[in-house]
Amino acid sequence: xxxxxxxxxxxxIRNGTVIDHITDGQSxxxxxxxxxxxNNVDSCISIGIHVTTNKEGEKWKDIVKLEDMELDPITVxxxxxxxxxxxxxxxxxYYVAEKYAVKLxxxxxxxxxxxxxxxxxxxxxxxxxxxxxxxxxxxxLRCVYCDRILQNISDNLL
Ligand SMILES: Nc1ncnc2c1ncn2[C@@H]1O[C@H](COP(=O)(O)OP(=O)(O)OP(=O)(O)O)[C@@H](O)[C@H]1O
Ligand SMILES: [Mg+2]
Ligand SMILES: [Zn+2]
Numbered sequence: 001x002x003x004x005x006x007x008x009x010x011x012x013i014r015n016g017t018v019i020d021h022i023t024d025g026q027s028x029x030x031x032x033x034x035x036x037x038x039n040n041v042d043s044c045i046s047i048g049i050h051v052t053t054n055k056e057g058e059k060w061k062d063i064v065k066l067e068d069m070e071l072d073p074i075t076v077x078x079x080x081x082x083x084x085x086x087x088x089x090x091x092x093x094y095y096v097a098e099k100y101a102v103k104l105x106x107x108x109x110x111x112x113x114x115x116x117x118x119x120x121x122x123x124x125x126x127x128x129x130x131x132x133x134x135x136x137x138x139x140x141l142r143c144v145y146c147d148r149i150l151q152n153i154s155d156n157l158l
Contacts, residue, residue: 010046016067018089018096019079024050026083027062029154033078034066043068058085078111080104082154084137104133108141113156119146129158 022030027047036045044067053061062083070090071079079086080102090098108131114121121129121143131141131150141150150156 009051010048010063010065011044012094013044013046013065013067013091014094016043016065016069016091017071018087018091019064019066019071019083020061020087020089021053021055021058021085022062022064022079022083023085024060024062026154027064029082029157030062030064030079033075033082033157034064034069034071074111076102077104077108078157080136081108081112081139081141081157084139104136104139107132107144111158112141112150112153113158114143114146114148115151115156116143116146116148119143119148121145 019030027049031047046065048063050060051063053059055061071088076088081104084102084104086102088100088102089096110128110130112129112131114129116122119129121127127145130144132144134140134142139153141153142148143150
């Protein structure tokens, strides 16, 4: 089979964003982060789930292609929390105009809540959750306030 056939599974976009190399199964959480739902989609979104890949160390991946959408830096940081190997490609007139790997900042403020119910940030006080990023891949976040490692990042996204 010629290699071009592989990409025909998902139609090309003229302008927009491709989020590739998403951790297998995490495209559902990526859509949650993007805030898309049945009431607010007005451009084409293509999703590949459990797509086979030839990339070393990656057997399956998810991929999301967003026509006429670009992502703000906060959205990209959230994606890095659940899909640390993802790449973001900005497509202009069918070509990749910009491409970068997602990256977590050194500390994360307000994007995700602490999984410790007794943490000060979960007690109704005016304290935003804040974490040190101890590891990028897989993401390991330590709460600045209670010192615990955040569990189940995708369930705690704000
Ligand atoms: N016009 C387009 N419409 C939709 N997707 C596109 C378009 N052009 C490129 N892409 C996708 O954007 C991503 C980045 O493109 P690139 O050409 O860098 O791919 P690649 O060489 O397979 O890179 P990688 O090593 O990251 O897999 C790929 O997922 C590619 O399929
Ligand atoms: Mg590729
Ligand atoms: Zn905490």
